[in-house]
Amino acid sequence: MRPNLPPFQERAGAALRDKTLKLAIDRTTGTAERNRAVAVAAWPEFQSARDLGRDIRAHVVNNIDHYLVEFERNAVASGAAVHWAATADEACQIVVEICRKAGAKSVTRSKSMLGEEIGLPHALEAAKIERVETDLAEHIIQLAGDPPSHIVWPALHKTREQVKELFAASHRDPGAMEDVEAMVQAARRELRAKFMAADVGISGANFLVADTGSVCTVTNEGNAELTTTPPRVHIVTAGIEKLVPSTAHAMALLRLLVRSATGAELTQYTTFHTGPKRPGDRDGPDEFHIVLVDNGRTKMLGDGLAEMLRCIRCGACLNHCVVYRHIGGHAYGGTYPGPMGSVLTPSLDGLPASRDLAHACTLNGSCQEVCPVKIPLPTLLRGWRDRSWREGLEPRSVRRALWAWKFVATRPALYRAVSAFAVLGMQLFAKRGWIESMPLAGGWTAHRGLPAPASSTFMQQYQARKRAAK
Amino acid sequence: MSRERILAAARAALGRTAPPDAAAIRAEAATLLAGPDRGRPPRTGTLTERFIERLTHPKVGGTVEQVAMLTDLPRAVRAYLSTNALPARIAVQPEPRLQALDWSGIATHDGVATDEILAVALADCGIAESGSLVFHSAPTSPTLFSFLPLHHIVALDTSKLLEWLEDYATAYTAAGQAQPRNVNIITGASGTTDIEGRLVRGAHGPGFLHVVLFGG
Numbered sequence: 001m002r003p004n005l006p007p008f009q010e011r012a013g014a015a016l017r018d019k020t021l022k023l024a025i026d027r028t029t030g031t032a033e034r035n036r037a038v039a040v041a042a043w044p045e046f047q048s049a050r051d052l053g054r055d056i057r058a059h060v061v062n063n064i065d066h067y068l069v070e071f072e073r074n075a076v077a078s079g080a081a082v083h084w085a086a087t088a089d090e091a092c093q094i095v096v097e098i099c100r101k102a103g104a105k106s107v108t109r110s111k112s113m114l115g116e117e118i119g120l121p122h123a124l125e126a127a128k129i130e131r132v133e134t135d136l137a138e139h140i141i142q143l144a145g146d147p148p149s150h151i152v153w154p155a156l157h158k159t160r161e162q163v164k165e166l167f168a169a170s171h172r173d174p175g176a177m178e179d180v181e182a183m184v185q186a187a188r189r190e191l192r193a194k195f196m197a198a199d200v201g202i203s204g205a206n207f208l209v210a211d212t213g214s215v216c217t218v219t220n221e222g223n224a225e226l227t228t229t230p231p232r233v234h235i236v237t238a239g240i241e242k243l244v245p246s247t248a249h250a251m252a253l254l255r256l257l258v259r260s261a262t263g264a265e266l267t268q269y270t271t272f273h274t275g276p277k278r279p280g281d282r283d284g285p286d287e288f289h290i291v292l293v294d295n296g297r298t299k300m301l302g303d304g305l306a307e308m309l310r311c312i313r314c315g316a317c318l319n320h321c322v323v324y325r326h327i328g329g330h331a332y333g334g335t336y337p338g339p340m341g342s343v344l345t346p347s348l349d350g351l352p353a354s355r356d357l358a359h360a361c362t363l364n365g366s367c368q369e370v371c372p373v374k375i376p377l378p379t380l381l382r383g384w385r386d387r388s389w390r391e392g393l394e395p396r397s398v399r400r401a402l403w404a405w406k407f408v409a410t411r412p413a414l415y416r417a418v419s420a421f422a423v424l425g426m427q428l429f430a431k432r433g434w435i436e437s438m439p440l441a442g443g444w445t446a447h448r449g450l451p452a453p454a455s456s457t458f459m460q461q462y463q464a465r466k467r468a469a470k
Numbered sequence: 471m472s473r474e475r476i477l478a479a480a481r482a483a484l485g486r487t488a489p490p491d492a493a494a495i496r497a498e499a500a501t502l503l504a505g506p507d508r509g510r511p512p513r514t515g516t517l518t519e520r521f522i523e524r525l526t527h528p529k530v531g532g533t534v535e536q537v538a539m540l541t542d543l544p545r546a547v548r549a550y551l552s553t554n555a556l557p558a559r560i561a562v563q564p565e566p567r568l569q570a571l572d573w574s575g576i577a578t579h580d581g582v583a584t585d586e587i588l589a590v591a592l593a594d595c596g597i598a599e600s601g602s603l604v605f606h607s608a609p610t611s612p613t614l615f616s617f618l619p620l621h622h623i624v625a626l627d628t629s630k631l632l633e634w635l636e637d638y639a640t641a642y643t644a645a646g647q648a649q650p651r652n653v654n655i656i657t658g659a660s661g662t663t664d665i666e667g668r669l670v671r672g673a674h675g676p677g678f679l680h681v682v683l684f685g686g
Contacts, residue, residue, distance in 0.1 A: 024666070027666040027667055030667070043512070044512060046509075049508075052502065052508055059498060059499060059502060065481050066490040066492060066495050068476070068477065070492075084471075136664040136673055137662075140664070153663070160666055163665055184665070184670045188674060214653075220662060221664075222616075225652075226618075229613045251634075252508075255635070264530075266602060266635075268658050268661055272652070277651065281607060281612070282612040283613050299479070301479075
């Protein structure tokens with residue numbers, strides 16, 4: 001979790017009141033949802049492909065020790081240096097140390113959520129190394145000083161009007177920026193020279209291919225290759241779960257990843273990086289480092305969260321989540337927002353600081369329906385609710401309310417009496433079938449109406465019908 | 471040692487009592503992909519037709535023309551320069567077959583500049599399923615040729631077209647085969663959807679991709 005955050009309810013409340021944010025979220029998630037639907041409709045085998053995606057990822061997770069060793073062996077044989085980091089801090093130290101040894105003054109970075117997870121931007125800043133974010137969205141949020149708010153579109157919370165203001169204030173040659181096209185051109189001009197001047201390029205990995213030792217990156221701008229090719233040193237930071245057995249398995253997953261993320265069939269630039277520059281090559285890095293990061297993943301494996309390690313970070317669960325679409329990414333407080341983030345954050349940052357996330361879910365199941373590797377996200381979220389209860393993390397008010405409910409619910413006669421009374425009481429506040437405000441229900445009615453209950457309880461109607469039938 | 475710590479933690483979590491059986495794992499991985507066309511999108515038409523259909527789809531945004539032989543490439547490039555009113559100064563990939571062509575009337579160089587207007591390259595193969603071009607880095611094929619120019623003209627031999635993404639993996643990454651430093655699978659011109667989800671071309675890589683198919 002980011003430091004010094006107000007409580008979740010306050011963060012969510014502030015996000016709900018921000019009308020510009022709602023507009024920005026709707027523009028991108030709406031487009032993503034429509035494009036994905038078109039791509040999936042054109043692919044009758046999509047459900048079978050999801051089964052395949054689930055099976056490949058589950059196979060890797062179940063044999064992760066084998067694939068880590070195989071990947072390391074083949075990467076080293078290709079000339080790469082492989083480093084292992086058990087924690088986020090260790091990973092950052094390794095990266096900073098490589099940069100120092102290379103005498104790096106300037107580092108270009110291609111978007112990597114793992115980099116955000118381990119706090120790499122801050123580590124580079126602390127080491128006084130200039131960090132140039134090259135993905136357009138990362139460039140926007142670097143200028144704004146914001147954390148990412150989506151795993152595929154980190155600047156999704158910014159409207160085009162806000163991007164224009166940012167570029168006008170900080171670019172050397174922003175131009176008039178009359179439309180989005182011109183804004184993209186402004187960023188292209190701004191970053192061009194920086195690509196070529198960097199000493200080190202840092203990327204993430206979409207897949208680590210075990211049988212070739214290759215690192216696969218996927219971008220639509222071409223910034224990853226411009227980040228990893230000109231500098232003398234290329235550093236990859238990757239979570240250990242990114243492994244796949246072979247290039248063919250990576251291809252099967254790429255079909256799912258791209259359609260689920262953007263609705264395209266393949267992202268513009270899919271690159272497999274294998275080792276450093278070869279004799280006679282005119283470009284490419286002299287040194288190629290891969291940092292394999294655990295940071296809690298082996299703990300998740302033993303903690304009942306193995307299914308979550310299947311995640312390929314497409315972002316579809318965010319785009320289809322009713323909660324994410326109302327509050328956006330920042331309110332979640334962790335590196336990863338939305339349904340997948342609500343499962344990952346308690347594991348990464350501890351349940352006490354993040355127990356609200358599992359509750360901020362309607363359990364409508366949309367996330368599981370769109371997940372390309374069929375992760376049972378609602379089940380995993382319920383698992384965190386259960387654990388929060390068992391570990392005594394639920395506040396006293398919640399525990400008392402649940403005990404009271406249990407007391408009543410296990411006494412049928414009492415339950416019927418109380419619900420009959422409640423139905424009568426609620427009708428006092430109902431107007432034209434809806435309750436706009438009512439004591440103890442402010443948390444609900446502040447943002448939407450509550451449907452008024454029927455004139456009598458289910459049991460009363462049931463008994464009445466039984467009597468009538470005799 | 472974090473390496474040992476991570477591997478030990480993974481083995482403990484998986485409940486391993488013996489080292490993993492590499493042969494069994496390999497067999498299981500192969501079985502996963504064994505089904506006929508498992509999870510693949512539908513297909514229609516010939517290989518070349520499918521490639522053209524995908525490449526020119528609005529989502530990919532490439533343009534295409536077909537010529538008889540590679541020696542027709544300079545004529546196609548001249549026409550492209552004149553149609554788009556571009557200067558007759560281009561980068562040509564240091565690939566012997568391209569360098570041997572008759573480029574008269576155009577000033578060519580074999581390096582690619584940071585602000586190169588147009589570069590001409592020869593793809594190693596193409597993938598029909600996605601309308602993709604594949605480049606292997608080599609002394610005769612610098613990676614930046616595909617990323618720095620504003621206009622990217624790519625020649626592709628139709629006999630090098632593959633059906634599926636997996637066919638590329640089978641043909642070029644089978645066990646024991648040396649891997650190029652970079653394999654770039656390029657599907658259309660550079661684009662971004664980072665501002666409000668709308669697709670805009672020419673983010674950092676080429677803004678225009680034109681494919682010249684020859685042979686076949």
